[in-house]
Amino acid sequence: MPTPTTRAARATETGISRRAAAALLATVALAGCGSSSHTPFGWLRPAAQPAGWFLLRIPSGAAIAYPAGWQRLHGDPGSGTVALRNASGHFLGYLNLTPRQGEEQLATWASFRVDHNREEGDRQVVELGHAGGLRFRNARGSCVSDRYVTQVGTSYHEIACLVVGARAATVVVAAAPPGSWARVAPALQRAISTLTT
Numbered sequence: 001m002p003t004p005t006t007r008a009a010r011a012t013e014t015g016i017s018r019r020a021a022a023a024l025l026a027t028v029a030l031a032g033c034g035s036s037s038h039t040p041f042g043w044l045r046p047a048a049q050p051a052g053w054f055l056l057r058i059p060s061g062a063a064i065a066y067p068a069g070w071q072r073l074h075g076d077p078g079s080g081t082v083a084l085r086n087a088s089g090h091f092l093g094y095l096n097l098t099p100r101q102g103e104e105q106l107a108t109w110a111s112f113r114v115d116h117n118r119e120e121g122d123r124q125v126v127e128l129g130h131a132g133g134l135r136f137r138n139a140r141g142s143c144v145s146d147r148y149v150t151q152v153g154t155s156y157h158e159i160a161c162l163v164v165g166a167r168a169a170t171v172v173v174a175a176a177p178p179g180s181w182a183r184v185a186p187a188l189q190r191a192i193s194t195l196t197t
Contacts, residue, residue: 070095
């Protein structure tokens with residue numbers, strides 16, 4: 001990936017003035033600071049359950065909406081999972097709600113989640129971006145986006161958030177294989193935006 005300096009140099013080589021190149025460099029440098037950490041989660045806009053969607057609620061009281069066509073799966077006690085599968089039964093999308101289990105904290109959520117994936121045996125774990133102080137419908141949260149390869153060789157792109165409200169703290173995980181990510185990511189993102197805890 002080109003660095004800001006490389007981008008500015010290329011802009012100069014293509015005939016853009018040094019002044020424009022300097023402005024480009026300043027813009028790119030600013031993009032690497034402060035609020036840009038929220039850029040990967042600009043889609044997060046707290047919203048009510050869309051018409052025609054269903055509601056997944058877990059015993060802690062946390063709830064999230066999911067689209068028609070997604071099926072509920074059995075999981076760990078106290079958690080809830082829905083998934084979209086193809087005709088062969090392969091996952092195209094996955095959404096899970098789990099109560100906070102213990103050590104998860106908003107300030108360290110991104111590193112905690114990435115380390116957790118590695119501890120679970122996932123390989124090639126790469127963080128794609130993270131942000132804290134995100135607003136949910138009735139809570140605040142921290143989210144991380146990453147990708148990894150499972151022990152059985154399946155690749156996933158994941159969004160994982162720790163969301164802390166007045167009543168409970170909840171972890172939401174939304175994932176899909178890279179091949180279906182572009183198709184299901186809007187539904188996963190919209191679902192996350194409906195979360196209450």
